Amino acid sequence: MSSSAGPLLGADSEVGRLRTVMLHRPGDELRRLTPRNSDQLLFDGLPWVDRAQEEHDAFADVLTGRGVEVLLLGDLLKETFESSGAARMQGIAAAVSPRRLGHHLAQDLSTELRGLSADDLARVLMAGMTFDEMPESAATVRSSLVWRMHHGAEFAIDPLPNLLFTRDSSFWIGDRFAITSLALPARVRETSLTDLIYAHHPRFLGVRRAYESHTAPVEGGDVLLLAPGVVAVGVGERTTPAGAEALARSLFDDNLAHTVLAVPIEQRRASMHLDTVCTMVDTDAVVMYPVIQDSLSAFTIHSGESVSVTGPQPFVEAAAEAMGIEKLRVIDTGLDAVTAEREQWDDGNNTLALAPGVVVAYDRNVETNRRLEDSGIEVLTIAGSELGSGRGGPRCMSCPVSRDRL
Numbered sequence: 001m002s003s004s005a006g007p008l009l010g011a012d013s014e015v016g017r018l019r020t021v022m023l024h025r026p027g028d029e030l031r032r033l034t035p036r037n038s039d040q041l042l043f044d045g046l047p048w049v050d051r052a053q054e055e056h057d058a059f060a061d062v063l064t065g066r067g068v069e070v071l072l073l074g075d076l077l078k079e080t081f082e083s084s085g086a087a088r089m090q091g092i093a094a095a096v097s098p099r100r101l102g103h104h105l106a107q108d109l110s111t112e113l114r115g116l117s118a119d120d121l122a123r124v125l126m127a128g129m130t131f132d133e134m135p136e137s138a139a140t141v142r143s144s145l146v147w148r149m150h151h152g153a154e155f156a157i158d159p160l161p162n163l164l165f166t167r168d169s170s171f172w173i174g175d176r177f178a179i180t181s182l183a184l185p186a187r188v189r190e191t192s193l194t195d196l197i198y199a200h201h202p203r204f205l206g207v208r209r210a211y212e213s214h215t216a217p218v219e220g221g222d223v224l225l226l227a228p229g230v231v232a233v234g235v236g237e238r239t240t241p242a243g244a245e246a247l248a249r250s251l252f253d254d255n256l257a258h259t260v261l262a263v264p265i266e267q268r269r270a271s272m273h274l275d276t277v278c279t280m281v282d283t284d285a286v287v288m289y290p291v292i293q294d295s296l297s298a299f300t301i302h303s304g305e306s307v308s309v310t311g312p313q314p315f316v317e318a319a320a321e322a323m324g325i326e327k328l329r330v331i332d333t334g335l336d337a338v339t340a341e342r343e344q345w346d347d348g349n350n351t352l353a354l355a356p357g358v359v360v361a362y363d364r365n366v367e368t369n370r371r372l373e374d375s376g377i378e379v380l381t382i383a384g385s386e387l388g389s390g391r392g393g394p395r396c397m398s399c400p401v402s403r404d405r406l
C-alpha cells in the first residue's frame with residue numbers, strides 16, 4: 001500500500017517539477033472494445049492490448065526514471081476497497097443499475113459483488129461484466145427475464161476503457177483535488193472510482209475537495225493551470241459554458257484562482273479538450289496547433305466582490321495579462337497544414353511537462369518534437385501506436401497529484 005507520507009499534494013501550475021502522478025495501466029477494459037462498440041466507447045480503433053500495456057509501462061518508466069512517483073489507479077482502487085467497506089458499497093451502487101438490470105437481478109448481483117476480493121471487485125468495476133459472466137450463484141439469474149432476454153455478450157456493467165485518460169476524471173488545484181463531471185455516457189462512471197479513491201484511500205485522508213457542487217460538465221483535459229491563481233478552461237465538445245462558469249465561481253469562492261479564462265474550442269473530436277490543441281511546456285510557453293494560433297480567443301472571468309466577464313480577446317493576450325507576464329510564448333511548430341493536422345490528431349500538442357522546459361511527447365510526432373527541441377525544450381519521447389487509438393497523449397494519460405509550487 002502506498003504510504004501516507006510523500007511530497008506536498010497538489011499543484012499550482014502545469015510545469016512545476018512533477019513529483020507524483022496518477023496513471024492507469026490499461027487492462028481488461030480495453031479487451032472489451034469491438035468494431036461495434038468502439039465508437040460509442042470513444043476509441044478510434046481496437047488497440048492491441050499487450051502492446052498498449054508495454055507502451056504504457058515504458059511511459060511509466062520514463063517518469064520514474066526522472067524521479068516521479070507513479071501511482072496506478074488500479075492499485076489505488078484495490079487498496080481503497082481493502083481499507084473501506086463503505087467504498088465497496090458505493091462503487092457497487094454506482095456500477096449496478098436497477099434501471100438496466102431490474103430490481104431483483106441488481107440486488108442479487110450487488111450481493112455477489114460484495115463477496116469479491118478487493119482485487120476482483122476493482123477489476124469488475126473497471127472492466128465491466130457481461131451477462132454471460134454473471135455469477136450463476138446470483139439467486140435470480142436463471143429466473144430473471146432481464147438475464148434471459150439479453151445476449152450473453154452484452155454488458156450488465158459497462159467497461160471503462162477511457163480510465164486510461166486519468167487527466168479527465170479528476171485534477172488537482174492548490175492543495176485540493178477536484179472530481180470532474182464527465183460529459184459523455186461512456187465516461188460518466190469513471191468519476192465514481194476517482195471519487196472513492198480520494199475519499200477513502202489512506203494516502204489522501206484529510207485532503208479537501210475543490211469544485212464540490214459540480215452541476216454541469218467539466219473535464220480535466222479542458223483545465224490548464226496557466227500560473228498560480230490563473231486557470232484556462234476549454235469550452236467545447238465536453239466542458240460547457242455552464243460548467244466553466246460553475247468551476248470559476250467555485251475556484252474563486254475557495255481562493256484557488258483569481259482569474260479564469262474560458263476558451264472556446266471547436267466542437268469536434270479532434271479538439272475534444274483544450275489540451276488536444278494547446279499544452280504548456282514552460283512557465284511562459286505553450287505548444288499550440290498552428291491552425292488555431294491566430295483564432296484562439298478567451299473570455300476572462302475575474303473574481304472580486306462581484307464576478308465579471310470581459311472579452312473575448314486573443315487567447316495569448318488574455319493569458320499573458322492574467323499571468324502577469326509580458327508575453328506568452330507560442331512555440332511555433334511552423335508546420336504545413338497537412339503535417340500539422342496529422343500531428344495534432346496524433347496528440348502532438350498533448351505534452352506532459354515534468355519540469356519547466358522538459359516534456360514527454362509521443363515519438364511519432366517527429367516534426368512537432370523537432371520544433372520543440374529547436375526552441376530549447378527537452379522532449380522525452382514515448383511510443384503510442386496502440387495507446388493513441390483512444391485519442392489521447394501523455395497529458396491526457398496522467399493526473400499530476402503533486403508538483404513543486406512555482
Ligand SMILES: NC(=O)NCCC[C@H](N)C(=O)O
Nearest residue numbers: 042165221273390391392396
Ligand atoms: N484530455 C484528453 O484529451 N483526453 C483524451 C480522452 C480520449 C477519450 N477517448 C475520450 O474521447 O474522451
